[in-house]
Amino acid sequence: MRVDPGATLISEEDFLKFQEYFYRKTGIQFERAKRYFVDKRLIERIEATDSPSFRSYFTMLRFQASGEELQLLTNLMTVNETYFFREAYQFECLVKSILPELTARREKGLPIRIWSIPSSSGEEAYSIAIYLLEFWKGLEDWDIEIISSDIDTKILDAARQGAYSARSIQHLPARVLNKYFKRTAGGYQIGMDLREAVEFTRVNLTEPADTRGYRNFDIIFCRNLLIYFDELSRKRAAETLFDAMRPGGFLCLGHSESMSRISSIYKIRKFPEAIVYQKPLEAR
Numbered sequence: 560m561r562v563d564p565g566a567t568l569i570s571e572e573d574f575l576k577f578q579e580y581f582y583r584k585t586g587i588q589f590e591r592a593k594r595y596f597v598d599k600r601l602i603e604r605i606e607a608t609d610s611p612s613f614r615s616y617f618t619m620l621r622f623q624a625s626g627e628e629l630q631l632l633t634n635l636m637t638v639n640e641t642y643f644f645r646e647a648y649q650f651e652c653l654v655k656s657i658l659p660e661l662t663a664r665r666e667k668g669l670p671i672r673i674w675s676i677p678s679s680s681g682e683e684a685y686s687i688a689i690y691l692l693e694f695w696k697g698l699e700d701w702d703i704e705i706i707s708s709d710i711d712t713k714i715l716d717a718a719r720q721g722a723y724s725a726r727s728i729q730h731l732p733a734r735v736l737n738k739y740f741k742r743t744a745g746g747y748q749i750g751m752d753l754r755e756a757v758e759f760t761r762v763n764l765t766e767p768a769d770t771r772g773y774r775n776f777d778i779i780f781c782r783n784l785l786i787y788f789d790e791l792s793r794k795r796a797a798e799t800l801f802d803a804m805r806p807g808g809f810l811c812l813g814h815s816e817s818m819s820r821i822s823s824i825y826k827i828r829k830f831p832e833a834i835v836y837q838k839p840l841e842a843r
């Protein structure tokens with residue numbers, strides 16, 4: 560059924576209601592300048608669900624017990640831009656500074672846990688795995704767990720699939736590409752060993768019920784997510800990530816991201832390759 564185009568017009572009042580609701584559910588703050596982007600996706604879902612108006616769609620979105628429609632809409636609203644070896648100086652820092660420091664004080668036997676959130680289509684988590692394989696001798700002596708999470712279930716399926724376009728792999732040296740990927744009709748697919756080395760899970764970083772089970776991480780990469788959050792969501796995210804880390808754990812943010820709360824609860828560590836935030840060793 561096609562809905563009456565007049566009925567799908569989203570008024571300013573409707574937009575503000577939706578903006579507030581979506582912010583509460585995801586931490587993502589849509590500026591007014593994003594109206595076209597938001598309206599387009601809302602109208603797509605209003606039509607796909609045969610809803611006669613924005614109002615009836617919005618009621619269904621809020622009260623649907625399964626939450627399925629909210630997930631589908633969230634999948635449309637997220638910005639999944641990422642690529643292999645993005646901001647690679649932090650991966651350098653991981654293998655040259657962070658891991659040597661961490662392993663020097665860590666008793667053997669306990670796995671080193673790394674969390675990449677948000678994962679998007681998996682390039683960040685797989686880049687970490689490739690850096691470890693290529694540049695970190697410690698891999699022979701230490702067990703590493705890599706978990707990668709995102710709010711977007713569709714992009715997580717893509718991450719598990721590990722199939723990439725030429726654009727996504729363009730910063731990879733040819734040697735690395737040949738070693739870890741196979742060519743496919745549409746582009747490149749990362750090898751099975753690496754796909755099995757990373758666990759992909761759905762997590763909304765702003766939902767305490769989702770993050771409660773995520774604990775004891777030694778290193779967290781949280782890059783290019785906080786830019787979509789407002790100051791309050793950033794502050795809460797800083798605290799959630801703090802709770803998810805072991806004392807002495809390290810946090811890597813995107814290059815344009817900082818948050819005031821970070822400076823009060825984390826220690827700033829200036830390594831030769833990058834600035835990283837650390838949960839103090841004496842913290843609980």
Ligand SMILES: C[S@@+](CC[C@H](N)C(=O)[O-])C[C@H]1O[C@@H](n2cnc3c(N)ncnc32)[C@H](O)[C@@H]1O
Nearest residue numbers: 585637639641677679709710711763764782783
């Ligand atoms: C631009 S990508 C960043 C990917 C990667 N970390 C990087 O830096 O290349 C942003 C991702 O954040 C995810 N995202 C947005 N809100 C989220 C939330 N509340 N919890 C978890 N992930 C979220 C989106 O689905 C999207 O895949």
